[in-house]
Amino acid sequence: MRRSLDLLADRRVYLPRHEALAELRTDIMRAAYVEGDFKLTGGLRRNYYFDKYLFETRPALLRRLSRFLADLVPQGTDRLAAPALGAVALGTAVSLELGLPLVIVRPESGQVGSQHPVEGEIYAGEEVTLIEDVVVTGTRAMRAVSRLGDVGARVGSVVAVLDRLEGAAERFADASIRYYHLFTPEELGISETVRSDETPNR
Numbered sequence: 001m002r003r004s005l006d007l008l009a010d011r012r013v014y015l016p017r018h019e020a021l022a023e024l025r026t027d028i029m030r031a032a033y034v035e036g037d038f039k040l041t042g043g044l045r046r047n048y049y050f051d052k053y054l055f056e057t058r059p060a061l062l063r064r065l066s067r068f069l070a071d072l073v074p075q076g077t078d079r080l081a082a083p084a085l086g087a088v089a090l091g092t093a094v095s096l097e098l099g100l101p102l103v104i105v106r107p108e109s110g111q112v113g114s115q116h117p118v119e120g121e122i123y124a125g126e127e128v129t130l131i132e133d134v135v136v137t138g139t140r141a142m143r144a145v146s147r148l149g150d151v152g153a154r155v156g157s158v159v160a161v162l163d164r165l166e167g168a169a170e171r172f173a174d175a176s177i178r179y180y181h182l183f184t185p186e187e188l189g190i191s192e193t194v195r196s197d198e199t200p201n202r
Helices: 010-014 017-032 059-072 088-098 139-150 168-174
Strands: 033-039 045-050 079-083 102-105 127-135 154-163 178-183
Touching: 017 033, 017 059, 017 178, 059 088, 059 154, 059 178, 079 088, 079 139, 088 102, 088 127, 102 139, 127 139, 139 154, 139 168, 154 168, 168 178
Parallel strands: 079 102, 079 127, 127 154, 154 178
Antiparallel strands: 033 045
16 A cells, blocks of 8 residues: 655655755745734734744654754854743754753743743853744844843854844844854745735734
């Protein structure tokens, strides 16, 4: 009996890298791409939304993503960091892939139960790579960079799944932070429409 091919299966990552990455693009689009009228970071309105939780909570996708993201983490990284809540699953998966320790950056410092902006063991002077999911303007990532700086660590690099090309790369460059990402909207085959009004929808 002929077996059907499951493109979400973990074994697909053992294809040649370019083929595995192409299949991952297709699978992520199938899992997480939503068309509509959406309000993003900074009041930007666009015609699609990329739901990170729809790929971060699928083990076969998360496992494959972690391997490709791990390839982008620069040598010399002492520790990984992930902003809560969205990037924690990705950060954990990459941490397991590389064997590097991970810290979680709190969404706000000084919350009840902790006055510390970072959860986990971290030391002053460490070189940190920040793991991100979908980057729009880079605002969330730069907040995480600031909080990591408050504990004496240095974020030398940001590694992300998708860069929506809304100015984040320029912000990181201005802060002397290296930036690596797997995909852009164009590479995912997405045609983006800029909306001029600011009426919120999502």
